[in-house]
Amino acid sequence: MLYQRYTGITFEMLSDLKVKNLKPQEKRYSIADGEGLIISVFPSGKKKWVLSYRHHGKQNQKTLGEYPEIGCKDARNLARDFKSQLSGKKINVPTLGEVIQEWLSIMGPRWTSDKYKYTVIYRLNYISEDLSDTSIDEIERKDVVKKVKEIVAKGTIETAKRSLRLLSDVFNFAIASDYTEKNPCILAGDVIPKQDVENLAALKPHQMTEFWTKVQQSYVTDDLMIALKLACYTAVRISELLHARWDTREIDLNKKEWIIPASRMKMRRDHVVPLTDQTVKLFKIMYDRKTDEGFIFKHTRKPNMPCRSESILAIIKRNGYAKLMTTHGFRTVFSTHANESTLFREDVIEYQIAHVPKNKIRGIYNRAEYWPERLELMTWYANEVDRWMKIYEKG
Template sequence: MLTDSQVRSAKKKDKPYRLTDGKGLFLHVATSGTKTWRVRYKFNHKESQIVLGHYPDMSLGDARIALLEVKKNIRAGRNPSTDKLLRKEIISTQYQNTFEIITYQWHEIKKKFWTERHANDVIHSLERDVFPALGGIPINEIEDKPDVILSVLYKIEQRGAIETAHRVRQRMGEIFVFAIGKGICKHNPAEIVASNLSPVKRGRQPAIIELDEAIEMLQHVDDTPSFPVTKLAMRFLLLTAVRPGELRYARWEEFEGLEGDNPVWVIPATRMKMKREHIVPLCPMAVDIIRHVCKWSAGLEFVFPNSRHFRKPMSENALGYLINRAGYYQRHVPHGFRSMFSTIMNEHFPQDRFVIDLVLAHAPKDQVEGAYNRTTHFNRRKELMIEWQQIITKELKPIDELANIPKRLS
């Protein structure tokens, strides 16, 4: 889906082109620079196209609302290209009060106060988890049915995304409050069901688990001067989702296949919490980190050595102190990267919940089954670690730049 910045920054070219938003909606950019919202659709098995309006007079959110009206009327047997009355209805959809349209109106107002990443995350969660069940229903027909709201939230819980269910409930509540302010609703059913959700399990370790907040924190960590090995270890911890103690004592002989297609880090059972050998598939960036850290620790016992005594492992406080200096004292700790990985990856890949647990070396109830699956699910774990790299590092410094950040002078 498009973002506001993509639409706003689209420039004219020698030839007209389009930016696709999905479901037939796209932005047409003419050679003159004029931008128009258009929809491709099928009516009576024939493809047609209709112009919805011009940008910026019609915003991205307004275009998506108009798209809903197009789709609804096509299902009702009205052709947007030939029905002039329908054309006026599409461009002026304020009278439409479905949950989906009210949500887009609410989002258009709220996103002005959010980062673009957070705004996209909010609307994506609602489009994914709420719209399929409630999007097309008038919002005032839902306000007195908390059981309907709860059924949507329970489906989110069933895939293991407890915190996501709570966030979606909160967002739905804000949408109902918005509708109450417009005089469309009188009640907020999302508020009523709050106590019916499973409680969020809060561990002792503070962790930032929202994707936009996580990336912002990691950018601050990247920009905080430190010993380069500490910076590389921090990124490696992020990319592997292991426990900090497992990383501190990493030895060179534990790494295999770094030049091949299946590079791995084999952590011996003696250093694992569950006392079982753990095989960590390494994404390309993790392999790159190992190559860079050779500058400091090649020939030494430990991959990530102490900044003062190279023959000793990294200090157990080094990573935590770096996070604190970046401004996240008591908000995030090195162990928190595991919670960050679990929450974000379960939201992106709910069908892979079991495999994500294997990545984290969580012990299945059946120990025999656990040993079997650690082998058979290797390829999927490898794919997930590559996906994780793409999700969490796309706005972070590259490894060669990270390794050259100057050491703190104090």
């Protein structure tokens, strides 16, 4: 099952003192009061009254409110009042958690990457933690905004953005399924601050000689230096490089091709990168050093895991470029330099860095399109990178 929640319930009669003394644990837990009424205690310390009931043969749950705003006596009265209104009334609305589970069961099998599946589940669990037991048509924008603000307060702005986007997809699915008529995620993203542009900072091409001067005169382990150079030579995303493996046979040194599988590509399509003499040489060095068929660039302490992108970024920061350059910046340098040269068509440059127009996505995607021009482009660019590096290359 893709979506899991902890639902362990202990049964005992409750009093306000007992509820007050309930302590948060690592996972959410619930204590039953009787007749379907339970108090759920969250790791954050929040306590919510939830009524579990059956209607028209289906099990449902309704959130009645939070403790201590609502005490035991009031919670029981609310539960009785609600159940007394059920007669003759159709109540068949699933909870947010149930809709998430249904959405995942339909969408999940189409995802090729296990890492992506895990990330989706993690983000949905994260943003829906306090709302999963609430009927989906009862969730308001203020509820979503409250959770988004909590995530932003922890400094994880990108997580807030992506989690909200996924939750919005779930609500759109719920609307299409006639579970609700509204998407409370709309406009909720306006509470997320804009990220500083330095997160994707990039040097100008004319600054690259000085950059490589400093880097190559500093201490960097051989494997990390090769990874940094390949990031510059190939202009691929750093995650695509660091997750490259020998056992996938994605790198063909004889054909001088690197076929990055769809599971690692942002647009979920295979992408072919022409290899030049320079990049073949670097991959051959790594091939001669390999100890198994796993990741080409390994985590130093966990050889079954890939090298972390932070390790590559640390090289850049240590050499004085903390706010001036990023690993993503190599892609920007490539695009800027190639476009400014006026030697190559814009379509060829964009295709090489896997920026494909949306109208292309709907049609037939040819991963080898513009191949002769792209090969010429990458050969030219590798020679430009050599010009930036070679004067200062350590013997």
